[in-house]
Amino acid sequence: MKYADIDWLANGNPVSKRFQDVYFSQAGGIEETQHVFHQGNDLPLRWSEGPEFKIGELGFGSGLSFFTTVKKFRETAKPGSRLHYLSFEIEPWSVDDLKRFHANHGWLDPDLKHFIQNFPPLIEGIHVIRWNDVSLTLVLGDAREQIKTLRWPAGAVGIQAWFLHGFAPGKNPELWERPLFEELARLSAEHCTFSTFTVSSSVRGNLESAGFEANLVAGFSRKREMLRGKLLKSRPDSYHPALPRRMPKAPIRSAVIIGGGLAGCATAYELTRAGIHVTLIERNAKIAQETSGNPAGLVMPFLAQEPDPKCLWALRSVLAVTKQISQWPDLRAKSGVLELLTSEAERDRIQEAIKRLDLPSNWAAIRSESEVQTRSGLGESLKAPFGAVDFSLGLRVSPVQLCEKYLAEKSRLEVKTSTEALRFEFNAGEWQVFDSKNQKIANAQSLILANSTDATAFAQSSELPLVSVRGQMAQMHAPENIGELRCALVAEHSLIPLSENEWWIGATYERLSTDHALRETESLNMKESFSQWVPSLHSSQAPTGGRVSFRTYSPDAMPLVGALPNTPLFNEQFRDWHKGHPWTHYTEGNMLPQAWCSLAHGSRGIATTLLAARVLKAELTGELYPVESRVLDALHPARFQIRKLQKNQIEKTT
Numbered sequence: 001m002k003y004a005d006i007d008w009l010a011n012g013n014p015v016s017k018r019f020q021d022v023y024f025s026q027a028g029g030i031e032e033t034q035h036v037f038h039q040g041n042d043l044p045l046r047w048s049e050g051p052e053f054k055i056g057e058l059g060f061g062s063g064l065s066f067f068t069t070v071k072k073f074r075e076t077a078k079p080g081s082r083l084h085y086l087s088f089e090i091e092p093w094s095v096d097d098l099k100r101f102h103a104n105h106g107w108l109d110p111d112l113k114h115f116i117q118n119f120p121p122l123i124e125g126i127h128v129i130r131w132n133d134v135s136l137t138l139v140l141g142d143a144r145e146q147i148k149t150l151r152w153p154a155g156a157v158g159i160q161a162w163f164l165h166g167f168a169p170g171k172n173p174e175l176w177e178r179p180l181f182e183e184l185a186r187l188s189a190e191h192c193t194f195s196t197f198t199v200s201s202s203v204r205g206n207l208e209s210a211g212f213e214a215n216l217v218a219g220f221s222r223k224r225e226m227l228r229g230k231l232l233k234s235r236p237d238s239y240h241p242a243l244p245r246r247m248p249k250a251p252i253r254s255a256v257i258i259g260g261g262l263a264g265c266a267t268a269y270e271l272t273r274a275g276i277h278v279t280l281i282e283r284n285a286k287i288a289q290e291t292s293g294n295p296a297g298l299v300m301p302f303l304a305q306e307p308d309p310k311c312l313w314a315l316r317s318v319l320a321v322t323k324q325i326s327q328w329p330d331l332r333a334k335s336g337v338l339e340l341l342t343s344e345a346e347r348d349r350i351q352e353a354i355k356r357l358d359l360p361s362n363w364a365a366i367r368s369e370s371e372v373q374t375r376s377g378l379g380e381s382l383k384a385p386f387g388a389v390d391f392s393l394g395l396r397v398s399p400v401q402l403c404e405k406y407l408a409e410k411s412r413l414e415v416k417t418s419t420e421a422l423r424f425e426f427n428a429g430e431w432q433v434f435d436s437k438n439q440k441i442a443n444a445q446s447l448i449l450a451n452s453t454d455a456t457a458f459a460q461s462s463e464l465p466l467v468s469v470r471g472q473m474a475q476m477h478a479p480e481n482i483g484e485l486r487c488a489l490v491a492e493h494s495l496i497p498l499s500e501n502e503w504w505i506g507a508t509y510e511r512l513s514t515d516h517a518l519r520e521t522e523s524l525n526m527k528e529s530f531s532q533w534v535p536s537l538h539s540s541q542a543p544t545g546g547r548v549s550f551r552t553y554s555p556d557a558m559p560l561v562g563a564l565p566n567t568p569l570f571n572e573q574f575r576d577w578h579k580g581h582p583w584t585h586y587t588e589g590n591m592l593p594q595a596w597c598s599l600a601h602g603s604r605g606i607a608t609t610l611l612a613a614r615v616l617k618a619e620l621t622g623e624l625y626p627v628e629s630r631v632l633d634a635l636h637p638a639r640f641q642i643r644k645l646q647k648n649q650i651e652k653t654t
C-alpha cells in the first residue's frame with residue numbers, strides 16, 4: 001500500500017493524482033457532506049433508530065465526511081447513543097497531508113489528534129479506532145476485495161446508511177460496480193438507505209440491480225440532482241451452519257468469566273467497556289499466576305508465505321495489542337525484536353513473505369549482520385552471519401502487568417480470586433457457577449471459559465481437544481563487558497533482556513509433560529544453545545533461576561474463540577455430515593445458550609487474547625467482527641467437532 005499522492009489547488013483544495021479528481025465539491029466539503037450524505041439519508045432524524053447508528057462509506061479520503069458526521073452526531077444524537085462508522089480506503093492520506101488539510105478545521109482538533117495517534121500502519125485489512133461514543137472501522141485496501149471479508153454476527157443490525165463517495169464514476173469506476181453494491185446490500189440493515197452526489201445512469205442501474213431503489217433529488221451547489229434511495233429487501237448473509245456466529249437475542253448485561261490469565265483479563269476489559277457487568281473467577285490468590293505469570297514475553301508478527309488465516313490472525317492480533325499497549329506507557333513495554341536468520345535460503349523466504357504481506361519496513365525488514373550488531377547493542381559480541389528480521393515495533397512486555405492493566409478499571413467488574421469453579425449449569429436464563437462445596441460462586445446471563453486446558457474438566461466442554469505443552473524459561477545474569485542488549489533476540493529460543501543485568505532465555509517445548517519442577521540441565525542447555533549467537537554465553541555464569549508453565553494448544557494451533565457447541569445435540573444434528581450433503585441441507589448448529597470461550601492461545605497469547613476478546617465482544621453485542629470471515633471460521637470452537645463428524649468418528653450416543 002502507499003499513501004495518496006495529492007496535488008493542492010490554489011484555494012487549498014486537494015486533488016488525487018492517481019484518480020485525477022477533486023475530493024470534494026469546490027463549493028465546500030463540509031456543506032457537501034451535510035447536503036448529500038446527511039440530508040440524503042435523513043440524518044440526524046434517524047439517529048434514534050437504535051442505541052447505535054451504523055454508517056458505511058466508500059472512500060475515507062481526508063476523513064472530512066467522517067469528522068463532519070461525528071460533529072453532527074454529537075450535536076444532535078441522544079446522550080448515550082453511539083455511532084459506528086465503517087469506511088474503506090485504498091490510498092490513505094499521510095499524517096502530513098491530514099494536518100495540512102485540516103489546519104483550518106479547528107473544531108476537529110481533539111478528534112484529529114486522537115485519529116492521528118491511532119492511525120493504522122499501511123497494512124491492508126480491518127483497523128478499528130475508538131472514541132468514547134464513536135468507533136471507526138477503517139478498512140484499508142481495495143474496497144471491492146476487502147468488503148468480502150467483513151461479517152456481522154447473525155442477527156446483528158447492519159449498516160443503516162451508506163455514503164457513496166468515490167471519485168466521479170468515469171475516473172473511479174471500481175467504486176461504482178454492481179458486485180460491490182451487492183456486498184453493500186449483504187452488510188446492510190433492513191430499510192438501509194444510501195445517497196451519492198452522482199446521477200450516472202450506470203451507477204443507478206448497478207444500484208438497482210443490487211436491490212436498491214434509487215431516486216433523483218436536488219443536488220448540492222451547481223449539481224442539479226443527486227441520487228438517494230433505500231434497500232428494497234435485505235439479503236441475510238449465508239453462514240456455515242456448523243460454525244455459527246450469532247449474537248444473543250436479548251442484550252447481554254452480565255458475564256461470568258472463568259480464568260484470570262491473559263484470556264480472561266482481556267475479555268473482562270473488553271466486556272466491561274461495552275457496558276457488561278463481569279464477574280471474573282480465578283482459583284489462585286492472585287490473577288496471572290499460571291501461564292500468564294511469566295516475567296516477560298514477546299509480541300511479534302508471524303511471517304508465512306501466504307496470508308492464510310493463521311498469519312492474518314497473528315498479524316491482526318499484534319496490530320491490536322501494540323496499539324493498545326502504546327496507550328499505556330506505565331507498562332514500560334520495550335520495543336525491538338530481532339529474529340536471527342539461520343541461512344540464506346531462510347532469508348530469501350522471509351524476504352518474499354514480507355513482500356507478499358506488503359508489510360511496512362518498521363513492521364518487518366531484513367537487516368545485515370553489522371546492522372543487527374549495532375541495533376542489538378551487543379556489537380560484535382553478537383554473531384548473526386545471515387542477518388535478522390527486524391521487528392522494530394515488536395514488543396517485550398510483562399504479561400502479569402498487562403493482566404493487571406486490563407483489570408485496573410473497576411467499574412462493572414468483580415474479581416473473585418481463590419475461587420475455583422467446579423461446574424456450571426444454565427437455569428432460568430442464566431448461568432450458575434458452583435465450587436467444590438457445591439456453593440454458587442457466581443451467576444450471570446453469559447458464561448465465558450478462559451481457563452486454558454482446565455476447560456476440559458467441565459462436563460459441557462470436556463470434548464474440546466486441548467493439549468498442554470510444557471515450557472521452561474531460565475533467568476540469568478547478562479554476561480559482563482559485552483554491551484547492553486537493547487532488543488529481544490529470537491532464534492530457536494528467545495533471549496529477553498529484562499534489565500541491563502537480567503536476561504531471560506526460553507522456552508523449552510515438551511508435549512504431554514505435567515512436570516512443574518525446574519530442570520537445571522534444560523536451563524543450561526538453552527544457554528549453551530544460544531551461545532552460537534552470543535559466544536560469551538558459553539563461559540558465562542549458569543542460570544540463577546527460572547519458571548515452568550504450560551501453553552495450551554488446539555490440534556491446528558489456532559485458538560478457540562466463539563460460542564461453545566452443545567456437543568450431544570450438535571453431534572446428533574450433523575450425524576450424517578460425512579455423507580457429503582451440501583451444507584445448505586442443515587440448520588444452524590446447536591450451541592450452549594450464551595456460552596463462549598477464549599482458549600488455546602498457544603505461544604502467542606499476549607497478542608491473541610486481546611483480539612479474541614474483541615471477537616467475543618463483537619458477537620455478544622452485535623458489532624462488526626474485527627477480523628476476516630475466514631479467520632473467524634478458523635477460530636470456531638466447533639471446528640474440531642465437525643471435522644470428526646466429517647470423518648464419521650463420533651461414537652453414537654444412545
Ligand SMILES: Cc1cc2nc3c(=O)[nH]c(=O)nc-3n(C[C@H](O)[C@H](O)[C@H](O)COP(=O)(O)OP(=O)(O)OC[C@H]3O[C@@H](n4cnc5c(N)ncnc54)[C@H](O)[C@@H]3O)c2cc1C
Binds near residue numbers: 470
Ligand atoms: C514458557 C512460555 C513462554 C511464552 N512466551 C510467550 C511470548 O513470548 N509471547 C506470547 O505472546 N505468549 C507467550 N506464551 C504464551 C502465553 O503465555 C499464553 O498464551 C497465555 O498466557 C495464555 O493465557 P490464558 O489466559 O489462556 O491461560 P492462563 O494464563 O493459564 O490462565 C488461565 C487461568 O485460569 C485459571 N483457572 C483454571 N481453571 C480454573 C477454574 N476451574 N476455576 C477458576 N480458575 C481457573 C488458572 O488458575 C489460570 O490463572 C508463553 C507461554 C509459555 C508457557
Ligand SMILES: C[S@@+](CC[C@H](N)C(=O)[O-])C[C@H]1O[C@@H](n2cnc3c(N)ncnc32)[C@H](O)[C@@H]1O
Binds near residue numbers: 062
Ligand atoms: C471523493 S474521495 C472521498 C472523500 C472522503 N469522503 C473525504 O471525506 O475526504 C474518494 C476516495 O475513495 C478512495 N477510493 C477510490 N477507489 C477505491 C477503492 N477501489 N477502494 C477503496 N477506496 C477507494 C480514494 O482513494 C478516495 O480517497
